[in-house]
Amino acid sequence: VGLVGAGLLLDHFWWGSVQLATGIAAAVVALCCFLAAQPSSNPELRLDPWGALWSLLGLAAVMFAVIQGPDSGWGSVEVVASMLLGAAGVAAFAVHELRTDAPMLDLRLFTSRTLSGGSGLVFVQFVAAYAFFVLSPQWLQYLRGQSPLEAAVWFLPFILGVGPASAIAPGSVKRLGPAVTGAAGMVVMAAALLGMSRLGSLDEPLWWFGAAVAVFAFGFGLAATPGT
Numbered sequence: 103v104g105l106v107g108a109g110l111l112l113d114h115f116w117w118g119s120v121q122l123a124t125g126i127a128a129a130v131v132a133l134c135c136f137l138a139a140q141p142s143s144n145p146e147l148r149l150d151p152w153g154a155l156w157s158l159l160g161l162a163a164v165m166f167a168v169i170q171g172p173d174s175g176w177g178s179v180e181v182v183a184s185m186l187l188g189a190a191g192v193a194a195f196a197v198h199e200l201r202t203d204a205p206m207l208d209l210r211l212f213t214s215r216t217l218s219g220g221s222g223l224v225f226v227q228f229v230a231a232y233a234f235f236v237l238s239p240q241w242l243q244y245l246r247g248q249s250p251l252e253a254a255v256w257f258l259p260f261i262l263g264v265g266p267a268s269a270i271a272p273g274s275v276k277r278l279g280p281a282v283t284g285a286a287g288m289v290v291m292a293a294a295l296l297g298m299s300r301l302g303s304l305d306e307p308l309w310w311f312g313a314a315v316a317v318f319a320f321g322f323g324l325a326a327t328p329g330t
């Protein structure tokens with residue numbers, strides 16, 4: 103819905119209409135949560151404003167450096183300074199979370215191999231997925247001459263992959279365990295990305311891209327269940 107809706111908006115309006123529509127949808131969801139979501143049943147639960155501040159500072163600085171690096175140069179003063187600021191913010195967040203009696207994220211939980219493994223799996227999954235969703239539409243539009251809506255339509259096979267995989271993943275976890283199921287999903291994702299690497303030639307038919315999207319989505323759905 104997001105991709106096709108964005109394609110429709112970009113085909114008929116200016117690029118900011120996508121941001122406007124997303125902002126309106128977020129406001130509606132926030133209002134629904136405010137009106138309908140129940141408060142926590144834990145009377146001891148408290149907010150962690152300092153943890154939120156340090157995490158915001160650290161992640162925002164790192165994100166700025168990653169975005170600005172290709173433009174300004176990875177050795178530029180602003181990028182290096184932003185990376186250092188981000189590292190300091192993340193370090194301050196970690197120290198604060200280990201010391202406060204009401205941590206937003208108790209880092210001691212990551213001594214669990216299960217939690218650490220699942221978190222690592224989900225992290226790698228989403229890094230690959232975000233890279234795919236950022237670069238592929240540009241390839242479709244700038245190199246293959248697709249309109250924004252046409253490019254969005256080529257991602258619809260994602261549904262054909264992630265739906266069946268999400269349905270069979272719980273049974274696979276019960277039979278084979280989360281490690282085997284998660285690893286299998288990541289291997290399928292890697293195979294799909296390898297298939298996409300063939301698309302460097304503009305002579306390849308676009309149905310090959312659609313098939314790779316479905317395979318990528320199948321691996322994503324298969325690994326997401328044991329990861330979460």
